[in-house]
Amino acid sequence: MNAPAHIKKSQQSANPAEQLTMMASSDMQDVNAIILERMDSPVGMIPDLAQHLVEAGGKRLRPLLTIASAHLCGDVTSSHHKLAAAVEFIHSATLLHDDVIDDSDLRRGRKVANRIWGNSASILVGDFLFARAFNLMVETGSLEALNILSTASSVIAEGEVQQLATLRNIHMNEDIYMQVIGAKTAALFAAACEVSPVVSSCNQDQQEALKNYGQNLGLAFQLVDDALDYGGFEAALGKSVGDDFREGKLTLPVIRAIENADDDEMTFWKRVMSDQKQDDTDFERAVSILRQNGALDATIDMARKFAQDAKSSLSVFDNNDWRMVLEELADYVVERIN
């Protein structure tokens, strides 16, 4: 179950995400082969568009979690590879639909697919990948895995609708925000981790532990993402900054800033968020307010707490390289902001 020596050596300078990628590289070759095979279609626009998204790659964080969870639960089988590919397909489908909804420009450092092939193609190829994800799950023969991932899929859609319904609403509060990110992001992280024990010989406690790990990691991940939207640099992130601001998406940094706003700041937030009247200097001012009143730090502190919960969940497993890399990953998800 430990990583081979030659991998260990090259891991020393790698961050935990890179370490995980190296440790899972042989499994991920199989996963990628399934992804390429199953996104194929005689209708040429489908593989063209899917490949645009898949080739950009991203971190493949969710299928990596499925593979790591499989290793924590014993032998890794072709069912785990199929589930990992299914998880990536569901994620890709939601990205394609999100890009239409958010009207964003960049995804994984590339032009978003709908800017090239149009919104209609992005909607339909998303549907195609989603259906193919279920085909893959069926092949594993696990109704429990199908249940976990179909439930996660409906929860993701619920979270996205709730986010839509609260756009530009400056009365958005922390509870609703946590529901939204728990649904739109953490549910798939949790499912990605939970499906592996289902087709392994893990016990119920271990399955629950992996689900909790994924849920908490997902919350930490999204909190940091939402902070980065006000603090990162476009090139480093591979996505635009200020998207949430421009769309009037009330994320935790802004919710906290509004809680602590003086009259002048309140007028500002109402204008830029509720009325969506923004000029060129407003984003800079927003960042400056969030920094000054500690809203970004508070967001990161909360992320750190969830990362800690994620790590604690793994205590039911023996100490080994897979548990260690998942624990380090939880810290890294937060500390990547620096």
Place this chain on the structure above:
Amino acid sequence: MNAPAHIKKSQQSANPAEQLTMMASSDMQDVNAIILERMDSPVGMIPDLAQHLVEAGGKRLRPLLTIASAHLCGDVTSSHHKLAAAVEFIHSATLLHDDVIDDSDLRRGRKVANRIWGNSASILVGDFLFARAFNLMVETGSLEALNILSTASSVIAEGEVQQLATLRNIHMNEDIYMQVIGAKTAALFAAACEVSPVVSSCNQDQQEALKNYGQNLGLAFQLVDDALDYGGFEAALGKSVGDDFREGKLTLPVIRAIENADDDEMTFWKRVMSDQKQDDTDFERAVSILRQNGALDATIDMARKFAQDAKSSLSVFDNNDWRMVLEELADYVVERIN
């Protein structure tokens, strides 16, 4: 397996679709209860939007096919009701996405959902219903039913993408057209019929027969729909006429007309279809050409042939009221044009 006497009486003046609705009314009450229960969500926009679509009702043709197929195969169970609801959810999800893609105004005689709640909500609620469909299927415990409906779902998306890729292409031919309607429409009709025997005690021949019935009925249905887009009246159809024309969607009537076009007509089709330059009188001219050169009649003739194939498929079943109503339905799907 025969319909009760009181229903038989009221059937005498009813068309086959109405007859089927009456015969299946007790089952459809259960199906509708499942639909209402499962489209619910604490996120209010979801039931609001889903209800707008579901209340408009439509003919509920696809779940009716699932119920009728179940009756042909013996006892009808709660699994059949769940599968029928899942089929309707998949259909509703594709309608929500189609309306965004086609930019249509009316659906089932009502304003389309995206004109009220916006494109983003329609995309996401479609995703939600699709995920809920899979939840329902999981509850039946049938991996085969899951396989049939997930495969149908990916085929539908393929058909829709292929249709998108051939928009405004006057070199579109009959083979590609048949592939498109086989995928975007007939695949779900086929799956709606095929899933019932899977959770019944039907044999392989009967399962295959129901699949063929659904496939051929779906082809007939879409051919007539495409003819009606050039010949019906908005009020009677509950949807706009001329949609395909305005979108540059090359359906069989136009493909046939282009095959037989003189130079003058060819110039017309190129302008209105490829170049999408249309004025107020062009739709009328298109209808007049299609009528004159027999393209609409040829389309209906082909639909009649598929309806005949649908009916023939059912010969493996004993003669009873359910077989009879499905046979009559096949004729009715074509003759409703008059």
